Structures are given as structure tokens and as C-alpha cells.
Amino acid sequence: MQLHNIISRIRGESKTIGLDIGHRLARVAVVGHKQGAKGTLLALEQDTVPEGVIVDNEIRNASALIDRIHGLLARAMPGGIDGDFVTSVNWTSGILCDRILVKPVPKVPENELILQTAMGRNPFDDAGNVLDFSILERREEGIEAMIVAAKKEGLTAWINLFQALNIKLAAIDVDAFVLGNTYSYSSTKASTSGLPSEEEDDDSVLLLNLGYSKSYAVLLRNGFFNTARSILGSAIHDLQEQLSGPLNISSEQACNLLMGSKVRETNLDDSKIKFAIEFIFEEMAMKVDTALRYFGSSDNYKKPSKIIVTGGGSNIIGLTSFLADRLSLDVVQLNPFKAVQIDNSRFHDVDWNAAASTYTVALGLALRRF
Numbered sequence: 001m002q003l004h005n006i007i008s009r010i011r012g013e014s015k016t017i018g019l020d021i022g023h024r025l026a027r028v029a030v031v032g033h034k035q036g037a038k039g040t041l042l043a044l045e046q047d048t049v050p051e052g053v054i055v056d057n058e059i060r061n062a063s064a065l066i067d068r069i070h071g072l073l074a075r076a077m078p079g080g081i082d083g084d085f086v087t088s089v090n091w092t093s094g095i096l097c098d099r100i101l102v103k104p105v106p107k108v109p110e111n112e113l114i115l116q117t118a119m120g121r122n123p124f125d126d127a128g129n130v131l132d133f134s135i136l137e138r139r140e141e142g143i144e145a146m147i148v149a150a151k152k153e154g155l156t157a158w159i160n161l162f163q164a165l166n167i168k169l170a171a172i173d174v175d176a177f178v179l180g181n182t183y184s185y186s187s188t189k190a191s192t193s194g195l196p197s198e199e200e201d202d203d204s205v206l207l208l209n210l211g212y213s214k215s216y217a218v219l220l221r222n223g224f225f226n227t228a229r230s231i232l233g234s235a236i237h238d239l240q241e242q243l244s245g246p247l248n249i250s251s252e253q254a255c256n257l258l259m260g261s262k263v264r265e266t267n268l269d270d271s272k273i274k275f276a277i278e279f280i281f282e283e284m285a286m287k288v289d290t291a292l293r294y295f296g297s298s299d300n301y302k303k304p305s306k307i308i309v310t311g312g313g314s315n316i317i318g319l320t321s322f323l324a325d326r327l328s329l330d331v332v333q334l335n336p337f338k339a340v341q342i343d344n345s346r347f348h349d350v351d352w353n354a355a356a357s358t359y360t361v362a363l364g365l366a367l368r369r370f
Contacts, residue, residue, distance in 0.1 A: 015042070016084035017076070018365025019069070020175075022090075022212045023054050026068055026074045029362035030083065032341060033369040041340045043076040044347070044359055046262040057093035057214075059157050066164055083169040086365040089158065091105065091152060091176035092214040096123060096149040103142040110143060118147040128152050136224075146225070148174065168279055170370050175251025175361050176218050179207050182364035183308055185339035189221065206292060206304040207334070214238045216292045229291060234284050236313050242280045247273065260317035281319060285326040287311070292327065310334040314357045336363045 013034050020027045030043040047068050053061045073081050089095065101119050104110070114133050118124045124131065129149040137144045155172065162169050183205070207218040208231070215234040219226045233242075236255070244254040247268060257273060288307070298304035306329055309320055314333045324331040335356045341365070 013202075014369050015081045016170075016365075016366045016368055016370070017073075017081075017085050019085060019087040019089065019121060020362035020365065021054070021065070021069070021357075022049065022211065023057075024049055025358070025361040026065075026072055027359055028072045029366040030076055031358050031363070032150045032365035037341075039369070041337070041342050041363075041369060042346065044350070044355065045072050045076040045360075046358060047072050055067050057090050058154065059161060062161055062164065067160065071163060084368075084370045085162070085167050085169045086120045086173060086368055087158065087162070087169060088173040088175040088178050088365060089154065090214060091153055091174055091209075091216050091218075092230055095174055095176070096129070097122070097174075097227070098147055099136070100146060100147055101142045101144050113144065114145050116358050118149075124149050130155055143180065150174075154304065156254070171368065173365060173368075175218065176209070178221050178361050178364040179209060179218055179310060179334070180223070181233060182336045182339065182360055182367065183207060183334060184223040185364075185367055186334065186336050187338075192355040204295070204302055204304040205275055206288075206307045208288065208307055208309045208311075210234060210309065210311040210316075211237065212312055215311070217288065217293045217295075227295070229294065231287050231291060233341075234287055234313075237318075238317070239280055239284075239313070242283070243276055246276045246279075250274065258316045277318070278322070281322045281327070284319075285323055289325060289327055306330040306332070308332060308334045310360045315354060333357065334360055336360045338364070339367055 007116055013032070015030060015032050018029045018031070026049050027046045029041070030041040032042050033039050035189065041288050049068060050061070050064055053059070059065060069183075072122045088098070090299060099120070100114070100117055101120070104114050105113055114132055114135075118131055118133065124147060126149070128151060129151050130152050131147065133147045135145050137142060158172065159169070159338060161271075203222055204226075205220045205223075207220060209216055209218065213235050215231045215354045216228055217231055236258075239258060240251045240254040244251050245258065247254070249257075249268070257277070292303055307323060309323075309331060310333065313319070320331045320333060323329075333353075333356060336359065
């Protein structure tokens with residue numbers, strides 16, 4: 001560690017670099033931290049990921065990805081690349097998660113006890129999994145912990161990527177957890193510490209992450225991650241295909257329609273376009289409603305009180321208002337920039353509304369401090 005970094009650490013100052021690498025985009029957010037103060041946004045950068053480099057959350061062409069990330073980091077930190085690096089794996093890449101209650105055993109360390117209990121449960125007992133846990137609460141009846149398992153093969157590929165980049169990772173997170181943390185830190189109901197207010201009794205919120213190739217819903221209770229499930233057929237790519245077929249247009253033209261851009265060289269009737277879009281919105285509303293009912297019925301938790309939408313799909317014109325009308329709930333886009341201070345002299349011509357959906361995970365990762 002360089003001398004100026006050591007001095008910064010002594011002063012309670014640090015820097016975190018969040019790297020969010022998806023199927024189509026790689027994004028970087030850099031946040032500076034000071035003791036007792038809200039983090040300061042230092043940089044945002046993104047670049048496209050060439051088609052075929054990442055397929056179904058698997059790295060297929062590491063060398064092409066390395067070149068893109070090197071360029072991203074050089075633009076984000078032209079004065080030198082330093083700080084704590086954090087990245088995430090996608091919830092849909094085979095992540096397993098569950099809550100367990102473990103009774104203390106004399107002379108057995110908590111961590112050993114929790115891991116032993118986890119490894120005795122199917123499918124967490126799979127030798128191909130990497131296990132981790134977080135203690136949620138210590139009660140009279142035992143220790144409540146969240147256990148997480150990820151496929152060892154998939155994690156190894158990402159670790160090898162960062163070793164090739166000569167980057168030492170401070171942590172590998174799960175993007176579903178990152179979204180929950182980002183919501184907690186950006187919520188207007190959060191306390192000054194960034195954690196949810198204790199006054200919110202059993203307040204449940206549904207986070208709907210609409211990515212390009214994968215979508216899923218996250219249930220938060222009192223601002224903390226509770227569980228998640230995939231929402232099949234609701235990613236941007238799926239919606240493009242569902243729209244392009246009935247209208248007999250290309251997938252690119254369908255994407256333009258969804259995002260509010262005009263489609264040239266077509267003789268489409270406006271009423272036909274409206275009908276086709278409302279049809280796929282209705283299909284999505286039914287899937288989200290199924291998730292709401294599932295979450296509301298599990299473990300006797302009440303139905304989520306609102307929906308927070310993030311990911312590229314949150315920019316689809318008219319989607320949030322349609323879901324709000326059909327589901328009779330408040331539906332709003334997640335704005336992660338509420339969680340940081342922004343020095344406008346560092347950023348020029350930034351569309352913060354569009355950036356909110358693009359950089360949610362990267363910024364959520366960068367909010368962590370070590």
C-alpha cells in the first residue's frame with residue numbers, strides 16, 4: 001500500500017471501486033469515504049461488452065473483457081488506480097440463499113457451527129458450492145444467520161479474471177444483496193447511518209430488477225434482504241422479442257419503441273403499437289403479481305407495500321405507471337444517487353435519471369467501505 005493511502009486510512013478516509021460486469025455493459029463507480037460523512041461520488045464510467053463475451057453469466061472471452069475493464073478503470077481514475085475493489089455475481093447464476101436458526105453449542109465457535117449446519121442441508125451440502133454466511137440476530141433460542149452458496153466453478157472464473165487484471169478484490173457480493181443495500185442507503189426513510197429506521201414495523205418492499213437478459217424480484221423486510229426469485233420472460237431482451245413478432249419489426253426497432261424512441265421506415269398504426277405494448281405489460285404485471293402473492297404468503301409476511309424498479313427495464317416508457325395501476329401499489333424507480341454527495345464540477349452533461357438505472361449495482365458496490 002502506498003504511503004498516501006496509509007495516511008488516508010489513518011484519517012478514516014478510503015476509496016471503493018464498484019465493478020458491475022453484465023452481458024452488455026461493464027460499469028464502474030468510484031466513491032470516496034470519510035469518517036462520519038456521506039460518501040462522495042468521484043467517477044462513473046461504462047463501456048459495452050462485446051457480444052458473446054459473457055453468456056448466461058459465464059465468461060467466454062476473458063481477454064476481450066480484460067481490455068474493456070482496463071480502459072474503463074483508466075478513464076475513471078486517470079491519476080492512478082487505487083482503492084478497494086468490489087464486484088458482484090448475478091443472482092440468477094445459481095445462487096442459493098436461506099435463513100437458518102442455530103442453537104449455540106459450548107466450546108464450538110459460531111462460524112464453525114453455522115457452516116456445519118449449512119453443509120448438512122440440501123442443496124447447500126453440494127461439494128461444488130462455496131458457502132458464506134452473515135449473522136442477522138442473536139436471540140435466546142439461537143443465532144439467526146443468512147447462508148449463501150455459489151457454484152465454485154463460476155466464482156473461480158471471476159477470481160481468475162481479476163487476477164489477470166492484477167486487481168485484488170476486497171469482496172465479491174451478490175447483486176440482489178447490493179440492490180437491497182442501495183435501496184436502504186438511498187431511502188428517504190433511512191436513518192442518518194444509512195440503515196432502515198426501526199420505526200418501520202414489518203415494512204416489506206419489492207425490488208424489481210429488469211436487466212437485459214435476466215430479471216428477478218427481491219423482497220426486503222425493514223430494508224434488509226429477505227429472499228428473491230426469478231421473473232421469467234420479463235427481461236428487456238424478452239420484451240423486445242415479444243413486441244417485435246406481433247408488429248413484424250426488428251428487435252432493435254422494438255427496443256426503440258419500448259424506450260420511447262420513434263421507429264423510422266414503418267407504417268405501424270399507433271393504436272396497434274399501443275395494444276401490443278399494453279399486452280406485454282399485462283403479461284409482466286401478472287408475473288409480478290404472482291411474485292407479490294408468493295412473498296406475501298411465505299412465512300406469514302404481509303404483502304409488500306410498494307415496488308421499486310431498477311435495471312435498464314426501469315426506463316421503459318409507461319411501465320411503472322402501468323404496474324402501479326394494475327397492482328394498486330406505488331411503483332417508482334430506484335435512485336441510488338440519493339446515497340452519495342455529488343460534486344457537479346466532476347460531471348458534465350450527465351442524465352442522472354438514465355444513469356440511475358445504469359449504475360445502481362456499481363454504485364451500490366462502491367458504497368461499501370473497508
